Amino acid sequence: MDGPMNVQEFDFIEDPVLRGNLERVSSHITNLRLLALSETYPPQERSSFRKTVIIYAAAQIEAVLLWYIKQQKTEEECASVEQFFRVDQHIYQLSSRERIVRGSDVSKQQKFKFHNVNLAQLVYLCQRFEIIPKELASHIQEVRKLRNRQHIGGLEIIDKDYTDEDVAFALRVSEEVIEYVKCQR
Numbered sequence: 001m002d003g004p005m006n007v008q009e010f011d012f013i014e015d016p017v018l019r020g021n022l023e024r025v026s027s028h029i030t031n032l033r034l035l036a037l038s039e040t041y042p043p044q045e046r047s048s049f050r051k052t053v054i055i056y057a058a059a060q061i062e063a064v065l066l067w068y069i070k071q072q073k074t075e076e077e078c079a080s081v082e083q084f085f086r087v088d089q090h091i092y093q094l095s096s097r098e099r100i101v102r103g104s105d106v107s108k109q110q111k112f113k114f115h116n117v118n119l120a121q122l123v124y125l126c127q128r129f130e131i132i133p134k135e136l137a138s139h140i141q142e143v144r145k146l147r148n149r150q151h152i153g154g155l156e157i158i159d160k161d162y163t164d165e166d167v168a169f170a171l172r173v174s175e176e177v178i179e180y181v182k183c184q185r
Contacts, residue, residue: 012182018067025056032056033167043161050162051150057170058119058147061140061177065122068181069131070114078125079112119144136180139173146170 010026013019035041036049069078089102117125123140126132132140146166 009178009182012185013064013067015067018063022060022063025060029053029056029171036164036167047161050164050167053167054143054146054162054170055150057167057174058143060174061143062119062122064177064181065119065126065132065140066114066117068184069122069125069129072131073125073129075112075114076109078114078117080110082108082110084108119147131184132177132180136173136176140177143170143173 010019010022013022032049032053036046036053038046041049084106085103086106087101087103091100091102093099119140123132123137123144127134127137146162146169149162
């Protein structure tokens with residue numbers, strides 16, 4: 001088992017509520033990892049503990065990335081612009097599949113709120129603004145996929161087990177994100 005995350009690792013986060021939540025999650029991760037190793041519990045329960053660790057690791061990644069992007073970008077900068085062609089006037093029908101129209105290109109600013117963003121969107125934004133390396137973004141996507149296995153209604157196979165390797169990977173990526181953001185500050 002890798003060493004537990006040190007509470008001081010979050011001292012770069014100025015927001016005391018976020019820092020406290022990250023520290024609390026770090027403590028939960030440590031406790032759950034110990035339970036996952038205990039032979040006191042049957043294998044399925046230990047897998048559930050590992051699953052919860054992965055969910056918490058993804059939550060840490062999401063929280064740190066959201067905090068990081070909020071330090072650099074506004075909601076307006078993160079909003080996308082939708083481009084589309086608006087038909088202003090139908091001029092002539094050539095066939096059932098073709099017509100002549102008059103129109104204009106239109107740009108529409110999409111609404112964006114930080115409090116509604118999810119991990120996939122955060123990774124997209126971080127890549128769009130080139131604020132995290134591509135390899136790190138790829139690792140975060142893998143953790144997101146592991147975490148999303150919690151949504152059992154959409155699974156195509158029976159979710160049997162989360163492994164120690166899954167946990168180690170998720171925690172390693174969480175630590176990479178935390179260290180990367182800390183070093184960028």
